[in-house]
Amino acid sequence: MTGQTHRPHLTFDGDQDSGTSTPYARYVHLAELHALQHPLSPEPSEYTFIVTTQVMELLFDLLHREWTGARAALRADDLSAAGDALRRGHHVQDVLVSSWDLLATMTPAEFNAFRPVLGEASGFQSSMFLLLEFLLGNRSERLLTMYQDSPAEYDELFTELRTPSLYDEALAVLSRRGLEIPVGPTAARHEHDDAVEAAWRTVYTDPALADLARLGEALLDTAERVTRWRQRHYSCVKRTMGGKPGTGGSSGLSWLKTAADQDVFPELWSVRNEL
Template sequence: MMTNAQNPEEIVKAEGAQLDFSNDMTYGSYLDLDAILNAQHPLSPDHNEMLFIIQHQTSELWMKLMLHEMRAALMHLQQDQLHTVFKMLARVSRIMEQLVHAWTVLSTMTPPEYSALRPYLARSSGFQSYQYRQIEFLLGNKNAAMLKPHAHRADILQAVQHVYEAPSLYDEALRFMARQGLPVPAAYLDRDWTQPYQANADVQSAWLIAYQNPEQYWDVYQLGEKLTDIEDAFRQWRFRHLTTVERVIGFKRGTGGTSGVDYLRKMLDVVLFPELWRLRTEL
């Protein structure tokens, strides 16, 4: 029986002229794979340290993208370009889902396996992640004490402090609401941005107006839901972090000096956008 199908050898031969990349930019050179794939330098003889390193390195890459999207969303929000903001915030939520799954992979490490490599970590800790700190500050969880872990690097401290002193994503959301004619209190439109956000009944009432009149305030309504999506995903990220740490090290102190699980459990109680959660009771 005759067939037009080519066997694999014929396909490779036919494409052979296209397989010489010696004078072109390649997949590896574009992605700088030599640097990325040679950036793992285990300090212990333990097999499982590669998992530990790669999980944290890939998480930092996802956080880099998250910050890229959040900063751009903040800028477009200031310019009332909400369609672009919605796209970027949706992407932030999806990135957080990837970070949740990263903890699932790390949870395959057993307590004895982690104990074998822990002495080699010294005081290095995810608590010192300056990208994570900027994400928290952009989401409004401001705390001056969280600048201290970065004081040993002037350049990093400057970057983190810049976000600490600037309006958060939620602060800019309230400013946008005011520009749309919603009654956001003036004290929430220009304040000391370094102070932790305090829930306010009048802010909740302003959100409630938008939620009860979505056609009139569609952009505000959608913005509220995108922010809720982000906090929902952020809570899951934190919870997976907590459960993975408890599963792997129990109640030992963290390598960075925190109380470990007890500290992470307290962080679960932090509410980033309180009015968006409370107004649901009134709808």
């Protein structure tokens, strides 16, 4: 008989000792997930702040997986797999940018009502966020000072600092294809290089290198979304707390503005002037 409707199961086999009633709850650890929010003030907006930042951290982890996967694929000269990982990462980045919508309309009065309970806590201290920055090539060894009392986080960040970045591996692909790419220090922040820009100019103007041009565009899609994230962060803070110093000791707006104005993969932007 066609068109028959099947209702979902309402009883389940499995381990009931876990204290959860459904396979879904056990699979996603639902009870643990909903027990992680602990506001320290009576201000309702603090709960929104906690949930949003926790969601961001989970998305950081997902993005880290995609970017490390893309880096490994580039190292293996598998541009198709690298492009797929970057594309999946673009969707994660889009959700991350949109997540600021949950915080952007918080009034200064609402934020000030719970800001004292944050103490020195700041998103800048997120080790997963810093891993993403290091992966992009935005590197600074002095930032590891924050984790000197957290050996696991310190070791992970130290290892990342000594590992070629996502962009380094993309440039290595260009080098293996015969383009002239200078070798720079792995642990240093990537700065604009005229020789790298010249290599990308060749990529974009030589039809035989069309696959590398597609890689360049996928990387630029990633870079543009990083800029969107930084700009959205800046505008959200500007609306919510104005020019006050950040909770983590930064200069607040001016520090965020500097970050928002800094291009990721700079040669992919500057080469546009010559195309």
